[in-house]
Amino acid sequence: MTEKWQEDVIRSARGQWDAGDGYEAGKSIVEHIPNEDRKFWAANILEQVYGLVETIPEIESLLNLARNDEKWEIEAQELLWDAKDKVGHVHNALDESAPLLTQEVMNLAYYAGKTIYNARNYRAMYDHNGSWILVAKAKTITEYNEDSDFAEALWETIANRQFMKLKIPTHCNPGCPFCGEMYGAP
Numbered sequence: 010m011t012e013k014w015q016e017d018v019i020r021s022a023r024g025q026w027d028a029g030d031g032y033e034a035g036k037s038i039v040e041h042i043p044n045e046d047r048k049f050w051a052a053n054i055l056e057q058v059y060g061l062v063e064t065i066p067e068i069e070s071l072l073n074l075a076r077n078d079e080k081w082e083i084e085a086q087e088l089l090w091d092a093k094d095k096v097g098h099v100h101n102a103l104d105e106s107a108p109l110l111t112q113e114v115m116n117l118a119y120y121a122g123k124t125i126y127n128a129r130n131y132r133a134m135y136d137h138n139g140s141w142i143l144v145a146k147a148k149t150i151t152e153y154n155e156d157s158d159f160a161e162a163l164w165e166t167i168a169n170r171q172f173m174k175l176k177i178p179t180h181c182n183p184g185c186p187f188c189g190e191m192y193g194a195p
Contacts, residue, residue, distance in 0.1 A: 019168045035144025040178035047128035050172045055121040067095040075125045110153045117146035
């Protein structure tokens, strides 16, 4: 069941999204998603946009790591770090002749990797606003794709009420050097 506060947040975020401000829409939504759920939320978004391009093994690897909900040890932390970096290397290696949609999907995958990494509560090595940027990249993809049904389905994935569990917004993760003290971290 959807609660009123969720509808209020989604309505406000949708206004930002429709006005072309994916970054603020992302901030509005993400701050109501518990950190431990953000890896699945980001993977859902990545999976949806990934369907627009040909198979890219680096994205497959990142999605597999995101969906693995086992307790992670140092080796797995390094695997996720490497997977995110490989996505970044593929994105950087794309030449200018690569379709813009492919470039943007790789860019979104890079920020999905940051979000997934931070959601594992490792020391936040990445931008504490990476998940907000992820939504901004999703908005850009809807503009390149020009498919209103896809754009609406992607918005529904972003504004998935199942993940929005926090009535009082949070910012990042306990390991974030910017936001960690909000969680009582040193």
